[in-house]
Amino acid sequence: MNIVELKNVTKSFEESGQKRKILDNVNLAIQAGEFIILKGEMGAGKTTLINLILGLQIPESGTVRVFGYAPEQPESKLKLGLMLQKTRAPGNLKVEETINLIRSFYPKSYSTAELLTRSKLEQKRYSWASSDELSGGEERSLYFALAIAGNPEFLILDEPTTGLDPHARSRVLQQIRDFANEGKTILLVSHIESDADAISDLATRTLTLSHGKIQEVRTDNFEQLQQSISKFGGAYSRSEQPVVKPKNLFSMLLGQTKVELLKLIRQPIVLLSMLALYSVVALFPRNDPNALFYMTGLATINLLIVAIQTLSIQIATERKQGWVKLLRVTPLPAWIYLTSKVIIAFIVSFTGIILMFSLGIFKVGMSQPFFDWVILFFSLILGIVPFAIFGFVIGYTMDANSISLVSAFLIGLAVFSSGSIPLPGMPEWLQNLIPFSPFYHYAQIVMWAGHIQIAEFYNNYLAIHLEWLVWTTCVASFLAIWAYQRNRAIS
Numbered sequence: 001m002n003i004v005e006l007k008n009v010t011k012s013f014e015e016s017g018q019k020r021k022i023l024d025n026v027n028l029a030i031q032a033g034e035f036i037i038l039k040g041e042m043g044a045g046k047t048t049l050i051n052l053i054l055g056l057q058i059p060e061s062g063t064v065r066v067f068g069y070a071p072e073q074p075e076s077k078l079k080l081g082l083m084l085q086k087t088r089a090p091g092n093l094k095v096e097e098t099i100n101l102i103r104s105f106y107p108k109s110y111s112t113a114e115l116l117t118r119s120k121l122e123q124k125r126y127s128w129a130s131s132d133e134l135s136g137g138e139e140r141s142l143y144f145a146l147a148i149a150g151n152p153e154f155l156i157l158d159e160p161t162t163g164l165d166p167h168a169r170s171r172v173l174q175q176i177r178d179f180a181n182e183g184k185t186i187l188l189v190s191h192i193e194s195d196a197d198a199i200s201d202l203a204t205r206t207l208t209l210s211h212g213k214i215q216e217v218r219t220d221n222f223e224q225l226q227q228s229i230s231k232f233g234g235a236y237s238r239s240e241q242p243v244v245k246p247k248n249l250f251s252m253l254l255g256q257t258k259v260e261l262l263k264l265i266r267q268p269i270v271l272l273s274m275l276a277l278y279s280v281v282a283l284f285p286r287n288d289p290n291a292l293f294y295m296t297g298l299a300t301i302n303l304l305i306v307a308i309q310t311l312s313i314q315i316a317t318e319r320k321q322g323w324v325k326l327l328r329v330t331p332l333p334a335w336i337y338l339t340s341k342v343i344i345a346f347i348v349s350f351t352g353i354i355l356m357f358s359l360g361i362f363k364v365g366m367s368q369p370f371f372d373w374v375i376l377f378f379s380l381i382l383g384i385v386p387f388a389i390f391g392f393v394i395g396y397t398m399d400a401n402s403i404s405l406v407s408a409f410l411i412g413l414a415v416f417s418s419g420s421i422p423l424p425g426m427p428e429w430l431q432n433l434i435p436f437s438p439f440y441h442y443a444q445i446v447m448w449a450g451h452i453q454i455a456e457f458y459n460n461y462l463a464i465h466l467e468w469l470v471w472t473t474c475v476a477s478f479l480a481i482w483a484y485q486r487n488r489a490i491s
């Protein structure tokens, strides 16, 4: 069995209303120990071919197998490494932490110390990973270290030296050479002739992609590999390989959450501005009978900002930087990536609401039984779930710049359609639309939990409000799955 197998793979894209075949009935088998250089003109389809191997795109027809598994299966990712043309690690992470995070997803990873040595980044271990503290060559070395972090048997390198000066280029090429000399299988995409020449002594084949077809040129290394395979039976066989068990999901979640927490602590302005918004409650007049109503209104707006804006901007930014794509080809399940963000959002919201309740009790003089505070807390937090899922939809479909505008509109819509603010002169037909807004039902549940009866706003149909939030959650989840799959197909 081969490490990679493409059988009769065809992939087309729509171009000016016409279908253009990027890959036309392509067959390709990559054996263990090969070093393949993939070339092709701009737009020939090299990235598409890689995306199909990585499971980031789905072929129109034909099959793709990696280590004998379909590329979407987690087992195919355990022994695979990828270096993308353009990636940026999330801000607020240091070189060592970034390496440590990626290696923690793999069962047989190199140690962080070894990866720092291999990439010659020992002196830069405490530098910020995505900043000017790293030169172009050091930055590429970092992403090479991330690609090999899991001690992969198969490494894909997409234009690893693009944009580098000669010194930095030879540094990266040397790292690739060292890794190839360990007998690992490498697929190198490069349109830089001098790169291909510099490393041609290692190549077993050069593949050229043109008009949807692959032309191959074999080297002497290919013949030598065939001889050693027939002598030692070196071809890859899934059934003969020791089973590599994926890392424990809980430890992956813990590692990813720790990183999200670090990012939060290192950018305190986000946390502090949220806490400042919750603290507005301290300005309410003492013993104001409407204080609880205003406080819950403020809490829901703050929660909506976190759910709709903060989460989605983070996802959109990391998507744009290529970080989400890099994580997708690691064994980290997408739900862990999202859950870790939700945990942090929960911690921020939890702290904010507790601060708000404390100020309400001790500064404004609100009083109600402890159990009622608990019910109010859970209603506020659980009611936000469908909107947080909708935040994922926005994060996976829109760019970060547009999100602020869209979320400002949505939060305005939430305030208006919650029905809690009397708007004199509003036409009746618009008034009648309010019960169709999920924000209205969220507001009703919060009113119920806080026993708030301002102007008889709460209407006592609790079951209907809960039902609305349940089906809104279902629709938002369905949209989130669609947005995720769509993003997978176009990333």
Ligand SMILES: Nc1ncnc2c1ncn2[C@@H]1O[C@H](COP(=O)(O)OP(=O)(O)OP(=O)(O)O)[C@@H](O)[C@H]1O
Residues within 6 Å of the ligand: 013, 014, 022, 040, 041, 042, 043, 044, 045, 046, 047, 048, 049, 191, 489, 490, 491
């Ligand atoms: N999701 C997509 N939707 C529509 N067209 C696409 C999509 N992805 C790629 N294409 C088109 O398919 C063609 C091949 O693109 P691809 O990125 O695979 O080429 P490439 O050989 O990697 O190019 P380059 O060397 O410039 O990176 C291009 O014309 C591109 O516009």
